[in-house]
Amino acid sequence: MEAVRKLNIAAPGDGRPPRAGKLVSLQSLAHVIGVKRKRGQFDFDVAIIGGGSGGYAAARTAAGAGLKIVVIEGGEEVGGLCILRGCMPTKALLYAAEVKHLAERAETWGVRAGKVSFDFAKVMARKNAQIKDFADFRVQQLNGKRFKFIRANARFLDAHTVELGRADLPVGQDARQRVPTKIVAKNFVIATGSSVAPSPLPQLNEIGFITSDDAIALKKLPKSLIILGGGAIACEFAQFFARFGVKVTLIQRSEHILREFDSDAGIEIEKVFRREEIQVFTGTKLLDAKRCFGGRNFVRARQDSEHSLVGFGKRGRKNGKWPRHRQCQNANQRAAHLHGGRLHRAA
């Protein structure tokens, strides 16, 4: 639906563009678009660039209104962010974490589950299998009869024409279909998604960090992890990793996590996180990040004008052993004093 809103089209009746956030109904869509089809002038009533959740929803809606639709998808895989690296994999992982969490507390419900252990490779394999099922289904939906689906990268030549270039297919895989070089459409929906935001600190680029894309594809759990940001995605990852035994520190700049929701919600989740031994630092500004000799990453942050060093993070293996370094140990000791979401002044 989000993508439908992106249609730069006139609202029915009054001729004004729809206000942001106003959804157009299925029935009104054809009217809204006001397509005057002249055979031969346009190949399609609507060309949708991007076959993710937004593009697919727009295509289904517009096709339901009787319009001639093409969806153009240029990514390496079909499915979009939600299925491949977003909503679906995170929910699959969170559910696994919840099963473990509940099994550990099964006595609460009068159930004896015994000693609970887990196999991280199997957790990830199940998530991958579920994503594959969802992605295969989306491919089927896109290749159905309701609209044309083209695997290509689109680039605007003018307001009604896109040039189609090769899709970013995996090496060795060719597009099975012949793709036209250009498409002329009366209207376009641009549903090309997003890219990972740049890191908030240049120092992070130097020491390295993982993004949500990397986090859902880990082969092995880290011992500890600092999560920068306290939005919904950050919270999901915090709980997932913590419930699988990773020492998690979450740093949020605003007063409470989940700042896009009512603060009551954020405050409750903070309590739950602390109960689950996640260190939550709110009202905390990130100042610096560095890697100690030995491979541990540190970030320096400020809370209530007090500076402190928040230890932990990823560390690398050297010759099969975890390296130790005085400076890092000192920093860890200081970090170990952090409690209750308050950062202590660095000594």
Ligand SMILES: Cc1cc2nc3c(=O)[nH]c(=O)nc-3n(C[C@H](O)[C@H](O)[C@H](O)COP(=O)(O)OP(=O)(O)OC[C@H]3O[C@@H](n4cnc5c(N)ncnc54)[C@H](O)[C@@H]3O)c2cc1C
């Ligand atoms: C970890 C994580 C968890 C999330 N969890 C949730 C959740 O629980 N609930 C929720 O509502 N949202 C969630 N989201 C957000 C949600 O995944 C996105 O909002 C949604 O997938 C965006 O869909 P889209 O169709 O706009 O973009 P995308 O899914 O990114 O699709 C864009 C498509 O356009 C294609 N494309 C780009 N440029 C071109 C071009 N020039 N030509 C042709 N094709 C092109 C791309 O290959 C891509 O397939 C999550 C996101 C992340 C990262």
